[in-house]
Amino acid sequence: MVEKAKYIWLDGKFIPWAEAQVHIMTHTLHYGLGVFEGIRAYRCQDGRTAIFRLREHIRRLFDSAHVMQIDIPFSRSLIEEVCCDLLRRNGQASAYLRPLVFVGEGVMGLHPQNNPIRVALISWVWGTYLGEEGLKKGIRAKISSFSRHHVNVMMTKAKTTANYVNSILAKREATALGYDEALLLDIDGYVAEASGENIFIVSDGVLRTPPITSVLSGITRASILTMAQDLGIPVKEEIFSRDELYLANEAFLTGTAAEVTPIREVDGRVIGPGKPGPITLKLQTAFFDVVLGQDPRYRDWLTYI
Ligand code: PPE
Numbered sequence: 102m103v104e105k106a107k108y109i110w111l112d113g114k115f116i117p118w119a120e121a122q123v124h125i126m127t128h129t130l131h132y133g134l135g136v137f138e139g140i141r142a143y144r145c146q147d148g149r150t151a152i153f154r155l156r157e158h159i160r161r162l163f164d165s166a167h168v169m170q171i172d173i174p175f176s177r178s179l180i181e182e183v184c185c186d187l188l189r190r191n192g193q194a195s196a197y198l199r200p201l202v203f204v205g206e207g208v209m210g211l212h213p214q215n216n217p218i219r220v221a222l223i224s225w226v227w228g229t230y231l232g233e234e235g236l237k238k239g240i241r242a243k244i245s246s247f248s249r250h251h252v253n254v255m256m257t258k259a260k261t262t263a264n265y266v267n268s269i270l271a272k273r274e275a276t277a278l279g280y281d282e283a284l285l286l287d288i289d290g291y292v293a294e295a296s297g298e299n300i301f302i303v304s305d306g307v308l309r310t311p312p313i314t315s316v317l318s319g320i321t322r323a324s325i326l327t328m329a330q331d332l333g334i335p336v337k338e339e340i341f342s343r344d345e346l347y348l349a350n351e352a353f354l355t356g357t358a359a360e361v362t363p364i365r366e367v368d369g370r371v372i373g374p375g376k377p378g379p380i381t382l383k384l385q386t387a388f389f390d391v392v393l394g395q396d397p398r399y400r401d402w403l404t405y406i
Contacts, residue, residue: 103225103227104225104226105118105119105225106118106191106193106196106223106224106225106226107190107191107192108187108190108191109121109187109221109222109223110183110186110187110221110222110223111219111220111221111222112219112220112221113175113220115186115187115190121221121223123203123205123219124205124206126206126209127203127204127205127206127219128203128204128205128206128207128208128209128213128216129203129204129205129262131209132204132211132213132263133261133262133263133266134169134171134203134204134213134261134262134263135171135201135202135203135204135261135262135263136162136165136166136169136171136201136202136259136260136261136262137162137165137199137200137201137202137260137261137262138158138159138161138162138165138198138199138200138260139158139197139198139199139356139357139358140152140153140154140155140158140184140197140198140199140200140357141153141195141196141197141198141227141357141358141360141392142188142193142194142195142196142197142198142224142406143195143392143393143394144194144195145393145394145395145403145405146393146394146395147394149394149405149406150188150193150194150195150405150406151392151394151403151404151405151406152184152185152188152198152403152404152406153357153391153392153402153403154320154324154402155181155184155185155404156181156404157320157323158200158320158357159177159180159181159184159200160177161260161318161320162180162200162202162260163177164258164259165258165259165260165261166202168256168258168259168261169256169259169261171202171204171218172218173202173218173220174218174220175220180200180220180222181404183222184198184200184222185404185406187222187224188224188406189406191224193224193226195226196224196225196226196227197224197225197226197227197357197358198222198223198224199221199222199223199224199225200220200221200222201220201221201222201223201262202218202219202220203218203219203221203262204216204217204218204219205217205218205219227358229360230297230356230358230359230360230362231281231282231354231359231362232281235281235362235363236360236361236362236363236385237377238363238365238376238377239353239362239363239364239365239366239372239375239376239377240281240282240354240362240363240364240365240366241279241280241281241282241364241365241366241367242275242280242281242282242283242284242295242364242366242367242368243274243275243278243280243282243283243284243367243368244283244284244285244286244343244367244368245270245271245274245275245283245284245285245286245296246274247267247270247271247274247283247285248285248286248287248288248293249267249285249286249287249288249293249294249315249316250264250267250315251287251288251315252314252315255267257314257315257316257317258313258317258318260317265297267285268283268296268297269296271283271285271296272296272297275296282295282296282298282354282364283295283296284300284346284367286343287311287314287315287316287340288315290342290343291311291340291341291342292311292340292341292342292343292345292346293311293315293316294311294316294317294319295354295356295359297356297358297359298319298354298355298356298358298359298362299311299316299317299319299321299322299354299355299356300346300352300353300354300355300364301322301325301352301353301354301355302341302345302346302349302350302351302352303349303350303351303352303378303380303381304341304345304348304349304350305350306334306335306380307335307336307337308329308334308335308336308337308380309336309337309338309339309341310322310326310336310337310338311338311339311340311341312338312339312340313338319355319356320357321355321356321357321360321361321388322355324355324388324391324399324402325355325361325384325388326338328384328387328388328391328399329380329384331398332383332384332387334380334383334384343367343368346367346372347367347368347370347372349372349373350372350373350378351363351372351373351377351378351379351380351381352364352367352372352373352381353377353381353384353385360385360388360389360392361381361384361385361388361389363376363377363378363381363382363385365377
């Protein structure tokens, strides 16, 4: 259960958590046209709170809306400001921020021309997404029987609510079979991403991740690519097959919620030595140093509230 915070920002106003209700005729509830973001704020080593890559997340929110032809009735800078303000008002030193843009009541049917565009900002405390144990020792993943969206079926660069039905189907299937996470292949059978994370593998010292063609352009993914290059780790954005994943020396997932989570097993095949490998650990440590404000090189990725 999500622990209630004091306030939610809805359509321009801070209102008590319990009052943030919508009508059953809310268009997005019926058809799934909406866009959202997931952003983490961390309590840094010096006691201050910093939001990780706030600008990039809000830019992606507006990019998703652009792709889905949704006009957000607020400016990017206002939404960024409200994210900081919400954390302050809710007294949360570390939290997960969820901007959600959805289509309100008006007409029904598949042509919601003038229905109001509504915007909510929610913050809640969210622990490790795939468990403390998963973060430390690695998770067990399963290739899903569901494929990742084809680029001409859904807009894969847009973080649209409707895309996540595919993720839920995959996640349910994997967890029902006793796995922690689902990995989805693209329509051509190459590894794409997990239900809510991007994927990386290490093969012979090279860090590899699928190009963003049919996957979400992850902000954690982009951060890891930059950090790896700065650490002198060779990186390649290229497609790979599931047997290349089985044969990888290391594998891990990245995402705002999942942070940097090692993968220790896929489809019953142990990955490398079956525990987080040296490159994974190096990048995971570097990632937490950055988000906790311990690495001055990436200070501009943090917005202190
Ligand atoms: N792929 C998908 C499909 C995805 O949903 C996410 C984020 C990522 C990749 C990684 O993107 P980024 O967060 O920018 O590094 N998934 C969000 C949703 C989690 C949820 O269950 O809700 C997240 O991590 O916030």
